[in-house]
Amino acid sequence: MRGEGIIDIHAHLWLGRAERDAALMRRAAERYGIERILVSSLGSHRPDGDEIAALNRQTAALTASDSLFRGYVTVAPELPGSLDALRRGAEDWGAVGMKLWVSCLCDEDVCDRLYDYCAGRGLPVLIHAFAKTAGQLPGESTAENVRRAALRHPDTRFIMAHLGGNCYHGLPLVRDLPNVWADFSGSTRRADDLPYALEQLGAGRLLFGSDMPGSVTASLGQAMAAPMAEAERRAILRDNALALFPSLGGMA
């Protein structure tokens, strides 16, 4: 299905497994009617500059070769040259947004100039956010970090991934921030998270994401089941992404 399909704003390529992951996602796109998939590449928790470059090369290569995919440039803000990496992504290979790597909290000072650049070019910033009961990673942001970053950068548009991990913790913290959107990607398939998100943020600030090559059905099933008007469902599955990512505008 191409033309009026779903836009998945959150999917990944694992370092060194890009072809395998892309092949799986192509099959998923065919089966579930996904028209465009926005991917970023993932590697180790503490990457160096060479690894970040390798991650972005594989994203760039895929997006150049298959129009199903568009890419985020992966940036580890604490590394020297992070702004250059962001510029190369945006200006050389057409990245549609920045994926902030989990090596540093999203409200640390080193992120500021990156957010300023993104605001200037209209690039949304995708932030993994998760408030875990156990196993929180160093550098893994929660909605509290997203809130601080968004307040400090009101002209930058942020996407808080996974509804902040624990939606009951995360969504109230960003409810009053119009520059924060949320996606409900992830392996969590609880039936009540999306209805809660609709109450907190409204359909206009929610985006469909899958976290592929993890499960796509976790998110898609919730999008099908949640009680909302069809126009709202369409907004979440497609229209909000078109509005947030100007470079996807040609699809409309």
Added chain:
Amino acid sequence: MNADLCAFAGNWPFRRLRRGSLEDVLADHAARGITGGLMSSLDAISYNDPWEADGPLLAALAGTGWRLAMAADPTLPRCGARLERGVRAGAAAVRLYPSVHGYGLDSPCVSDLLRAAEDLRLPVLITVQLEDPRLEYLLRQRPVDTALLPELAARHPRAALVASCCPRALLPEAGPENLWADTAGLGQALFPLEDLPFPAERLLFGSCAPLQCLDSALLDIPPERREQILALGPERFWRRIHD
């Protein structure tokens, strides 16, 4: 008949379920063509006498295509007698929650329960994980050593064991013919039923609804395998128990 072998109704103490009442669960399943299966009470999990919740659920299921999977905690005294009472009343299966009730599958009390279940011809559903461990609140689920399941099934050949709500990474090896698995919990990757190390003919549909999203569970079943997993598999499961 399409069947869900892993459905629940009731209250979950740790977060609000918007469609958790029995009426909602039955209606949501019926709207998707599922008119029967095994239903368990969420309330019974935390009751010292699970039958306090299971009894009313059993009564409410009368006249539907659904049967009760009663809760049991084998660490409670006289568990065998409780099973007998449940079977006499009409329970069709027993559901264990080792991750919640805090015992290992190698505990002697599990063997005692399985012996009783064999005598009563009562299928035993072993619930591996109800909540994403990253999102637990108050309840801390204990990991379940699912690698013990094939051995348990071999030691109790007259019992029917089902690995239920089992994440794909914890799915045990195929084991003997009396070990089954439901699909609830498997869907953490793309195309979760492909390349499973478990025989397709022993897979049963399970949703873990309303804790988990019923539509997500259904989307995981490829159309070409839907009849096998939702209808033929459960029929074969019941035949094996009652023939």
